[in-house]
Amino acid sequence: MSFYANHSSRRETDDKVEAQRRHARRRAQERYGINLDNELLIAWVSAIQGQNPAVPVRPLGRESTRLTHFAITHGDIEVPVVYDKQRKQIVTVLPESGLLGPGKGLDHDE
Secondary structure (H helix, E strand, C coil): CCHHHHHHHHHHHHHHHHHHHHHHHHHHHHHHCCCCCHHHHHHHHHHHCCCCCCCCEEEEEECCCCEEEEEEEECCEEEEEEEECCCCEEEEECCHHHHHCCCCCCCCCC
């Protein structure tokens, strides 16, 4: 594999990560009125990874080997999110029915 082929793959991965961040931010604002800025996004990801005990988080279930659903406590509400283990990113913020876990409510964006 040439350097350029590998470099292209990295750029595509970076683009995908940024797309996931934008999507999660948009859904957090639409569904909960939360401004999911970089600081908050990092805090949530750290909590999911077990590195930020200040943010309460509980697992809701696994959607696949790569995607897991979590409930993150933000103020006085629980916010259901989908976390991508491979990219170490929050993929989306689900509607309230997502608190039921994968396959039990509306767990995908329409």
